Amino acid sequence: DKTGTLTSEQQTLEACLIEETPELSEDAIRLLLRRMCAASDHVLARSALEHPTLRSVPLPVGYGRSADPSRGLKPAARDMEDGEVPNVSERPDGEDTDLPEPEEVRTVPGLGIEARLGRRIVRLGSVRMMHECGARLGPALEPAVREAERTGRAVLCLAVDDRAAALLTFSESFRPQAVRTIEELKRQGCRVVLLTGDRALRGQAVARRLGVEVLAELRPEEKAEQIRSLRTRYGPVAMVGDGLNDAPALSAADVGFALGCGADLTREAGDVCLLGDELPMIPWSIGLARRTVRIIKQNLVWAVSYNTIGIGLALAGRLNPVLAALAMFGSSLAVVTNSQKAGRVLPSSGHSSSL
Known part of the structure; x- marks a missing residue:
């Protein structure tokens, strides 16, 4: 939005x-x-x-x-x-x-x-x-x-x-972080599309200024339709909004980001609520989610591999029960330690409490 x-x-x-x-x-x-x-x-x-x-x-x-x-x-x-x-x-x-x-x-x-x-x-x-x-x-x-x-x-x-x-x-003036946030989203591989109720000429001017695709002259229900259309064309869609008019689109998106400065109904419709209005928290949240999923997959691969090898050795009679208990403790410690990496990537200074 x-x-x-x-x-x-x-x-x-x-x-x-x-x-x-x-x-x-x-x-x-x-x-x-x-x-x-x-x-x-x-x-x-x-x-x-x-x-x-x-x-x-x-x-x-x-x-x-x-x-x-x-x-x-x-x-x-x-x-x-x-x-x-x-x-x-x-x-x-x-x-x-x-x-x-x-x-x-x-x-x-x-x-x-x-x-x-x-x-x-x-x-x-x-x-x-x-x-x-x-x-x-x-x-x-x-x-x-x-x-x-x-x-x-x-x-x-x-x-x-x-x-x-x-x-x-x-x-109209844009937030100081608007351009930087859009550039960061593009670096993350996201396709950025701007949905607005402004007339087409105004939308074209904004598109030239921000360097993004703009869909203009949209009413709230039309924004939700565009979300569904974009999902068909490109896959999962995240929507960012702050006003009452954005609630249908936030609900239609796979993930809805509601700015904390927005209306109560908008925050209810969003999946992620930013307590402030710091736009850089959006790419940071996406990066954190991707890192978390990556760590979960690593832990699953490690756990499956460890248990497959351990069960095979136990069936062959080559794994002492004491060693098995120590190995289980070591495996759990490795999983927990690897999971801690998700919390090491903190938002930039001043934004740590905005999510």
Whole structure:
């Protein structure tokens, strides 16, 4: 997986474009954008909240993400009594705007989140989400989307009903160990394939940067299908992921690596859970597993050979019982000593407690 796995947890917001609608002013759209970002657990939404463009927009006390991902994301807002006036929030310029808080916020797997705003539907997600829900990109946003895709930038869109109202573009940065980890996996003989929900042009830009094969525009269930396809073509498959969208692929893989910085459901779906987010632990874990299997095979060969020879000598009457007992002790000692070699290869400094 790319986003949140190979990329860092903090991305750079480069541009925030807002297209006013007849019902919503620029300040109202900016407030709605901040509320929707606060209700999302996606790395791009979290990064947007840290930017001065949205950070200066106030939020109601207690507004945030639900702790239970299985129930969807939901703002922590109290229920309003019948006839009560909708919540009034301040604009950055000090004026007030009557804008109710988004309700019934839910996750759309692989695309984004959507919520109800009065009688309207608000969506925050990818360009693909905008296309699938029929949200039109206006004359100010359409060229920006094409330029972002051409230059390999990530895009986050806000739509109200069937019209896109805001566009955020990000310059994604990869974790410092990402390239080194990929190179190490290749040295181990692994074929590295990147699965992402990004559009094809963005995927091609990432492929050129990292030097790996990229399969783009994949939804969570499509990632799982690609895992099964790769297993048919190449054999056993290991999947590395951190988000809710990666859970189906982690379950479909022969071995699933879940980063400790990811969601609870992702860690449940993985076979190996890294307590931190140190990518070099992945090739180290694979190397440790291979070394362990090699030592097990050596011990089996030694044990079978020893017992075959010992039983033959005993049947021929050439093995004294005392010598047989000493030989058994020596054999067990040899197996245990050989097994200790598996623990001599330690991860690099600072990562020893990450597995």
